Amino acid sequence: xxxxxxxxxxxxxxxxxxxxxxKNLVPKAMVxxxxxxxxxxxxxxxxxxxxxxxxxxxxxHGVTVEKDPxxxxxxxxxxxxxxxxxxxxxxxxxxxxxxxxxxxxxxxxIGEAFIPDLGGCKIGDRPIDYHxxxxxxxxxxxxxxxxGIHISAPGGLKGAKISLPYPSVGATEQVLLSATRAEGxxxxxxxxxxxxxxxxxxxxxxxxxxxxxxxxxxxxxxGVPDLGGYNHRALxxxxxSASWAxxxxxxxxxxxxxGATQRDMMTxxxxxxxxxxGMDIGDDGIRFYHKGGKLNPLxxxxxxxxxxxxxxxxxxxxxxxxxxGVSIVHETVYENRFGFTDALIRMGANIQVHRECLGSVPCxxxxxxxxxxxxxxxxxxxxxxxIDVPDLRGGFSxxxxxxxxxxxSRVTGIDIINRGxxxxxxxxxxxxxxxxxTAAE
Ligand code: EPU
Numbered sequence: 001x002x003x004x005x006x007x008x009x010x011x012x013x014x015x016x017x018x019x020x021x022x023k024n025l026v027p028k029a030m031v032x033x034x035x036x037x038x039x040x041x042x043x044x045x046x047x048x049x050x051x052x053x054x055x056x057x058x059x060x061h062g063v064t065v066e067k068d069p070x071x072x073x074x075x076x077x078x079x080x081x082x083x084x085x086x087x088x089x090x091x092x093x094x095x096x097x098x099x100x101x102x103x104x105x106x107x108x109x110i111g112e113a114f115i116p117d118l119g120g121c122k123i124g125d126r127p128i129d130y131h132x133x134x135x136x137x138x139x140x141x142x143x144x145x146x147x148g149i150h151i152s153a154p155g156g157l158k159g160a161k162i163s164l165p166y167p168s169v170g171a172t173e174q175v176l177l178s179a180t181r182a183e184g185x186x187x188x189x190x191x192x193x194x195x196x197x198x199x200x201x202x203x204x205x206x207x208x209x210x211x212x213x214x215x216x217x218x219x220x221x222x223g224v225p226d227l228g229g230y231n232h233r234a235l236x237x238x239x240x241s242a243s244w245a246x247x248x249x250x251x252x253x254x255x256x257x258x259g260a261t262q263r264d265m266m267t268x269x270x271x272x273x274x275x276x277x278g279m280d281i282g283d284d285g286i287r288f289y290h291k292g293g294k295l296n297p298l299x300x301x302x303x304x305x306x307x308x309x310x311x312x313x314x315x316x317x318x319x320x321x322x323x324x325g326v327s328i329v330h331e332t333v334y335e336n337r338f339g340f341t342d343a344l345i346r347m348g349a350n351i352q353v354h355r356e357c358l359g360s361v362p363c364x365x366x367x368x369x370x371x372x373x374x375x376x377x378x379x380x381x382x383x384x385x386x387i388d389v390p391d392l393r394g395g396f397s398x399x400x401x402x403x404x405x406x407x408x409s410r411v412t413g414i415d416i417i418n419r420g421x422x423x424x425x426x427x428x429x430x431x432x433x434x435x436x437x438t439a440a441e
Contacts, residue, residue, distance in 0.1 A: 002440040005414050005425070009384050009405035012290070013253035013431040019241050019260060019285075020046040021234030023420040025196040027054040027098045028173055029203045029234060033076035034063060034105035035181055036207050040229035042074045046237065046422040049415075053096045060084040061106065081109040090116050090147045096419075100131050100170065104178025107140065107153045116148040126334075130164060130171035137162050138178050138186075159184030159223050166364070167192040167217060167304045176200060179221040180209040186221040193217060194305040195264040199235040206230035238264045239311040239393070240421060245288035246315035247400040247431075249277045250322060254289035255431060262286065267308050274298055275319060297325035297378065301359040302333050314340055314397040318404075320376045321349040327376045330359030335370035340394025343387045344401055347409075350377040381406065389413035392420045399424075403433055412440060 021044040031054065033040040045051060045067075055065045055074075062082035066075045089099075097118045106113035118128065132142050132149075138157040143150045159182045164171055172192040179186035191197075193213060201211050201219075207227040212220045241260035245268070248255040262269065262281050272279060272288070276295045280287040297320065302310040310333035320327040321344060331337050341351045351374055357366040358373035365372045384407035389395030395417045402409035414437075417424055425437060 002412065003414055003437050004440050005399075005411040006436050006438065007384070007399070007402040007409045007411060008434040009382070009403050009407060009409065011251065011403065011432055011434050013247055013251045013255055013403065013428070013433060015431045016256045016258060017244055017427045017431065018258040019237050019244070020044050020422060022196050022199070022237040022239070023048055023050055024169070024239070025199050026051055026234050027096070028101055028196070028200050029232060030054045030058060030074065030076060031098065031101050031105055032177060032200065032203050032207065033229070034058065034061070034078045034081060034102070034109050035177070035227045036078055036229045037226055038079065038229040039075055039077040040207070041231040042076065043071070043233040044236070045072050045074050045234065047072065048422050049419040050096050050098060054098050057089070057099060057102065060088050061110070078109065083110050083112065084114075086114050086147070089114050097126070097170065100128055101173055101177055103131070103135055103140070103151050104138070104157065104174065107151065107157055107178075108181045112150065112152040114145070114148055114150050130166075130168050131174045134162055134171055134174050135178065138182055157182040159186040159221070162186065162188045164188070164190040166190070169194055169197065172197055172219070173200060175219070176204060176211065176221065179223060180204050180211070181225065181227060182223040184223055186223065188219045188221070189217065191217050191219045192304055195235060195238065203230050203232050206232060235264065236261050238268070239309065241265060241286070242268045242309075242312045243315045243393070243396050243421070245272060245277065245286070246319050247403065248288040249275070249290055249295065249319040250400045250404045252290040252404075253431070254287070256285055256287045258285035260286040267306055268312050271298065271300065271308060271316070275316075275323060277319075295319065295323040295379070297323040297327040297376075299328045301330040301361070304333065310334055310337060311393050313337065314393040315400060317341065317351070317374065317376060318344065318397050318401045321351070321378050321380050321382065321401075323378045325378065327378070328358050329374045329376065330357060330363070331372045331374075332359070332363035332365070335365045335368070335372055338371055338374050339390055340397055341374060343385065343398050346385050347382045347401055347405055349380045349382060349401075351375070383407050384409035386410045387412070389416045392416055396421060396424075403428075
């Protein structure tokens with residue numbers, strides 16, 4: 001049943017939260033287990049919706065997934081992998097974008113894959129053309145069928161020389177998951193190299209894959225006929241950590257984020273410091289806090305790693321509504337990731353969105369009709385309002401705006417936030433937020 005979160009704003013969030021494995025790695029490591037000929041163990045697994053979706057998709061394909069009741073660690077046994085019924089797979093349509101990554105592993109395991117129409121956050125068109133082109137280059141045959149896509153490879157997958165038109169995270173993962181057991185060598189140029197991708201490479205290397213990453217965004221994979229299992233602790237979720245960091249700034253609070261890792265967040269930490277946020281970096285986490293003075297405006301462009309992540313943009317924009325002066329944010333990864341600013345404007349934020357590239361480098365959205373640059377003038381007094389959560393990161397940003405605002409906000413659609421933020425209401429309660437949850441009428 002859907003719920004309504006009623007938030008009484010104005011309380012600084014203070015205390016400690018724990019962040020576990022990354023939403024953008026864990027489901028992919030689960031899919032990788034399908035490539036092995038023995039069980040794998042994945043540790044530091046968060047309780048989020050995307051993990052549930054992939055668990056049931058793997059189970060439908062005969063993979064046994066056992067969860068340790070104490071630690072939450074997953075043991076995934078692919079030894080009885082089988083074809084699943086299309087109706088059963090179809091029941092998962094619209095839930096997540098992860099199923100597209102099952103293609104390579106399923107073809108290796110059972111010779112074919114059926115992938116339901118994909119869900120995921122509504123932050124642009126989010127096409128899958130790169131994925132399908134990559135699969136075709138490995139020799140796969142892709143057919144559109146009712147409710148999804150059928151993919152087979154009568155001659156098996158063969159290594160290929162592939163060049164991505166844009167360093168897509170998902171398409172890079174598609175290549176990794178398909179190439180490790182393909183016949184021959186694959187060379188991928190224009191690859192994404194996000195920490196979650198490097199962690200997936202670490203998983204595959206534990207299984208027996210041979211993968212090298214070169215400094216020019218080229219990844220070289222020497223196919224091997226068989227892979228074993230892995231035992232891996234997932235890297236921590238740097239997007240969740242950055243979200244709590246922004247929440248500390250927006251609410252004038254002080255949050256220790258256990259699990260936040262400096263190495264994977266360096267670009268975010270530089271920006272946080274420039275805005276005027278306080279931080280103490282420790283071995284087991286990072287304390288983020290408002291130092292009490294003014295916040296500074298800044299000019300920022302999102303980019304692929306090692307640039308400023310697109311997923312950090314939305315919560316940081318809420319902080320920029322509180323900075324003294326004009327900030328400019330140019331979104332270059334997704335064409336439509338500023339929809340969430342409508343609710344902030346209704347709350348009193350001063351934000352204009354523009355079609356032009358307001359950044360140093362014109363991006364691929366500049367000559368098209370996309371509102372992908374934002375100008376934010378602050379500081380603005382935010383006032384509580386009714387909000388319907390649009391997408392994962394935008395939704396979390398609305399929550400932190402409501403937590404900082406004067407008065408009461410009624411937030412609906414909060415189930416979307418469970419896709420990527422583990423037990424977020426428990427965490428908010430632990431940080432002293434003033435809210436309650438009721439069933440929607
Ligand atoms: N793109 C295409 N065609 C494709 C694939 C991508 O045009 O076939 C475009 C996209 O439309 C987008 C750009 O390429 O404009 C980058 O997309 P990418 O493939 O890198 O994104 P993704 O793999 O679908 C992952 C994360 C996103 C994160 C992006 C960028 C997962 C499950 N999702 O998406 O995370 O924003 O990489 O780092 O790993 C989130 O966590 O809220 C989230 C959206």
